[in-house]
Amino acid sequence: MSPTLTRRLLALHRWAGLILSLNVLVFSLTGLILIFHDEIADALAPAVEQRPVREPMLLRDAIAVAKEKLPGADAVFVSRDLEHPQRVFIGLGQGSRKLEDTKAIKIDLTTGNVDDQDFDDTFIGVVFHLHADLLAGPIGGLVVGAIGLALLLTLITGAVIYGPMMKRFVFGTLRRDKHRRNLFADLHKLVGVSTFGWLALVVATGILLSLGSILLQVYSQSELRTLAKVEASQQLVDGTPIVDEAVSAAEKSSGGRRWTIAILPGSDLSSPRHFSILMSGAGGIQKRLLRIALVDALNPTSASYHDFPWYLQALLISEPLHFGDYGGLPLKLLWSLFTLSLIALSATGVYTFFSGRRSSADKLSARVQSATPATEGAA
Numbered sequence: 002m003s004p005t006l007t008r009r010l011l012a013l014h015r016w017a018g019l020i021l022s023l024n025v026l027v028f029s030l031t032g033l034i035l036i037f038h039d040e041i042a043d044a045l046a047p048a049v050e051q052r053p054v055r056e057p058m059l060l061r062d063a064i065a066v067a068k069e070k071l072p073g074a075d076a077v078f079v080s081r082d083l084e085h086p087q088r089v090f091i092g093l094g095q096g097s098r099k100l101e102d103t104k105a106i107k108i109d110l111t112t113g114n115v116d117d118q119d120f121d122d123t124f125i126g127v128v129f130h131l132h133a134d135l136l137a138g139p140i141g142g143l144v145v146g147a148i149g150l151a152l153l154l155t156l157i158t159g160a161v162i163y164g165p166m167m168k169r170f171v172f173g174t175l176r177r178d179k180h181r182r183n184l185f186a187d188l189h190k191l192v193g194v195s196t197f198g199w200l201a202l203v204v205a206t207g208i209l210l211s212l213g214s215i216l217l218q219v220y221s222q223s224e225l226r227t228l229a230k231v232e233a234s235q236q237l238v239d240g241t242p243i244v245d246e247a248v249s250a251a252e253k254s255s256g257g258r259r260w261t262i263a264i265l266p267g268s269d270l271s272s273p274r275h276f277s278i279l280m281s282g283a284g285g286i287q288k289r290l291l292r293i294a295l296v297d298a299l300n301p302t303s304a305s306y307h308d309f310p311w312y313l314q315a316l317l318i319s320e321p322l323h324f325g326d327y328g329g330l331p332l333k334l335l336w337s338l339f340t341l342s343l344i345a346l347s348a349t350g351v352y353t354f355f356s357g358r359r360s361s362a363d364k365l366s367a368r369v370q371s372a373t374p375a376t377e378g379a380a
Contacts, residue, residue, distance in 0.1 A: 091107075
């Protein structure tokens with residue numbers, strides 16, 4: 002690599018890293034919180050009245066209870082956590098059936114307890130939106146994607162410049178001079194090279210997640226319409242009275258898969274006549290690689306099963322890889338350590354940048370001062 006190209010890449014790496022340092026700090030701190038979002042949400046959840054366990058209510062009855070909290074709203078989806086299948090979320094929309102415009106109401110099917118607190122108003126909700134879209138909605142999500150691309154470029158230029166250099170270092174060794182800037186510079190390179198694989202994975206999956214809503218719209222307007230085979234003039238079918246039958250039909254011949262989200266007819270991820278029911282596998286990677294079951298709302302006795310296209314499969318896998326929430330507490334702790342290393346990487350880079358400029362300024366000042374007496378003597 003030519004010296005000119007090396008200098009240009011080094012300048013790009015330094016300035017991009019400096020500009021992104023505040024974003025890295027925000028994403029790292031919010032990411033640390035989101036790694037443990039389940040534990041934090043449970044700890045902050047308000048106490049609810051303990052009611053006696055009863056026969057689980059039907060989904061259509063749960064929808065009716067949820068609608069009492071938001072009169073005039075339409076049911077858009079029903080989802081559940083497979084770890085706690087008795088807890089369901091009813092997504093309600095007022096004037097819109099888009100998934101992103103819904104308000105989710107949590108209901109325990111066995112006790113009847115209702116939690117109508119808006120996720121966006123919770124601590125975890127605010128942290129999530131700060132991490133995902135900088136509290137700026139869909140436009141903010143695209144900005145986050147652009148920041149991710151710039152950060153990925155910074156990582157690649159750093160690896161290209163410093164990777165070959167680090168071959169001379171034995172892991173854990175640093176230059177032995179006592180100059181603090183050299184110490185921090187070596188730490189920056191060492192942390193960057195040793196965590197490059199994790200950093201590239203998390204940044205790449207973050208970029209993909211920032212495009213999630215766009216990818217879902219592409220799928221809805223192309224492949225899903227073809228699969229549903231519904232004319233544009235099809236009248237909307239009310240799916241609420243038969244949601245339980247539709248879920249049973251989807252699970253009946255799914256090969257052991259269980260439903261995790263039932264999207265009612267009329268949303269942006271279903272047709273006016275069909276339920277779109279997302280089916281999760283029993284475990285492992287199949288738990289994340291969902292399949293979609295289309296159930297005809299006019300005849301909810303059977304379902305047709307379809308695999309998502311590759312770009313949605315990649316999107317589904319990206320979330321657990323990005324947040325590290327698929328391997329229990331040990332993996333969460335490992336992801337936390339890596340996230341702290343990202344903060345250290347950014348901090349040492351910023352320190353090295355400014356200390357280097359201060360050192361250059363001191364050298365220039367020293368040269369000027371040493372040249373001044375000679376000039377005066379010559380005069």
